[in-house]
Amino acid sequence: MVAMAAGLVAGLVVVISLGLPSAPAGAGDNxxxxxxxxxxxxxxxxxxxxxxxxxxxxxxxTSGSAPCSDPIASSALPILRLATTGAGPVWSLSRLGFLYALAIAVAAAVAAWAVGPGVRMLVLVPAVVPLAGPTFSRFFVSTFGEPAGLLGACVLCLGAGVLAVTDRRLVPERIIGLVLVAGGGLLAATAKTAYVPLLGMAVLICAATAVRTAGRKRVAGPVVAVVALLLAVAPVLAGVGWQQRNYAVVNAHNLVFTVVLPEVGDDALVPLGLPAAAAPFAGRAYFPEGADGYPGSEVVAARPGEVRSAAYRELLTHPGAALRAFGTGLEATLGARLDYLPSQPLTATTVPPVLGSSVGEQGADRGRLLAWLDSLPVPWLPAVVALVGVVAGLIGRTAFTRIAALGGASAVGLVVVAVLGDGYFEIAKHVWLAAYLLEVAAAALVLAAAAALLSRRRSGTWDTAPHDRHARRAG
Structure with a gap:
């Protein structure tokens, strides 16, 4: 009953945040x-x-059209297809929002059952707290791949919470935690190739998790880790292949012109094979105007793979530039609201935006990007949260600090991949899931601090370390 109530609360958090069913908040298509x-x-x-x-x-x-021949390879697609099951000639995107809310509710209920009633259930709170409000939840009502990644990240954090507060002898509970962690990482990594770091984190957690089964305490975790990796190979490679077919030139252009040239400087021109005339175009992304007339754009278009490799070498040989780039990516997590993507439903009186322009969050123009970054409050906060979360996990060894470390480390991994993948173009959107994980880390750190404070006043009240005094012992 307690587990069902926890799941219901988590699901209602999403439903209420979305404003379902009357006037749902969503994420407009870009x-x-x-x-x-x-x-x-x-x-x-x-x-x-x-x-x-x-x-x-x-x-x-409208539903019932013939599917296109080359849709994006994403776990968000089968979820979308499931949401359209039984739909009439007109289908509402609100149904997708309800489906994601149901998935969050089920995952939270399963995790709550494994954790058991009591104060230890608070370890599941950090994964759900960021979903209160539209910043992240509104993507559940969208046709992006991000919502599947968000669901996967949330499930991963719920599973990590289960593993953090259950003893290795609690076999069913530990297995549930492993499945949630592996399943969440797999779902996220197959939603977008840029979310692969979450699969890596899930594999590490599973491989390090002990479950005492038939006298062997470290078999189940590594087995689940290997299975997750094997299941991920085909869809991840399909996602990489799709990205290369459709955006190899665009991504290479954005990496070179929005990150490498502005951060490294003119010294990068020769190693990249670009003419000196390309220097004034540093900071301009491929979109919205295209690359026609950009000196050196023909070089990128002819051999995007080679240019990308050269760009990586430049960042490796200029670590200061790389750190600045990754720092910019972390700072951009403060823009997770993505105000340039409308949230209100389209109506007859809606005025469309003027096309051909961009805002700072999109990172298409360096001047606008820097102006937007300068307007952000406490720009150092994301880096501090990530660092404190990781350090707390290394030295604290409590359930809350472990969740904080997971959130902080995963966020940094996502930021690095986002910057290396598409430069600063649409940087706020590309680090949006990292922003969610930083909020998970922040919530976990707050709970860890509260637990430490209260445990001094009431010995043992907030003990969230793994233990064997559980409401349901393993059989």
């Missing part, structure tokens, strides 16, 4: 949505047949 919803045979029910840059969230889609 042009990426088509590559997902076309694979489910959906088409926007709008006068122009588009959902991108309409000024609002397109909720209604």
């Amino acid at each position: 042009g990426d949505g088509y590559r997902l919803y076309c694979g489910a045979g959906l088409a926007p029910a709008t006068p122009d047949g588009r959902s991108n840059w309409e000024g609002g969230v397109v909720l209604d889609f």
